[in-house]
Amino acid sequence: MNDRVDWNDLRERRMAEPGVAEAYEATRLAFELGQEVRHLRERNGWSQSQLARAASMTQSAVARFEAGGTVPTLAVLERLARALDRKLDVKFNPKADAA
Amino acid sequence: MNDRVDWNDLRERRMAEPGVAEAYEATRLAFELGQEVRHLRERNGWSQSQLARAASMTQSAVARFEAGGTVPTLAVLERLARALDRKLDVKFNPKADAA
């Protein structure tokens, strides 16, 4: 879906930067969250515009987010979760027993 | 420990604003995360400075965060998780079966 995208490059370049191993994780997380949201949204048969409305944001913001174009804010994630009728969970789990 | 703090006020006022129910959640989450980190940190017998070093940030940033002064970024949470030898988990769980 994103072949000539520009953010893929951006992301890859970001994750390649030296000493940014942690940032890499954040970027990866952002990407995964984006995919999850897209998944949930499609599961509900909603368009980006609809989700946007439900989450008090714009279609462009949703697109940007789903594409992993930015590392989302907790506030945004919260709104999306609400819109998707989910519960946003953020926690520090022991490495071993991953969730 | 934060009696004459200023952020408590700030936070409370934030959460009181009308139509900011979602933002409220984010603020609350930030607060809880701050407490959790503080807890973990103290459990390890570390000072804010030490944690800061380990997480590539400054003592002031850690203090601000622990006090719930700001809604943290995923990047920061990620770094803190690493420093505390934890795994940052962010997910959209079904409301019913809370985590």
Added chain:
DNA sequence: TCTGCTTATAGCATCAGTGCTATGGCCTGG
């Protein structure tokens, strides 16, 4: 009491995420 370590805040600069608006490309149904 002076020293040193710890936490709480304050400014200030900078960067990144969001909102908003506007396209462009794609597809599908008139």
Added chain:
DNA sequence: CCAGGCCATAGCACTGATGCTATAAGCAGA
């Protein structure tokens, strides 16, 4: 062929989160 809906991006302004530096207060311990 045109209209309309959907998604990907762009450009711009604004706001908020961080980093950095410096300082004040509280608390030992020498």
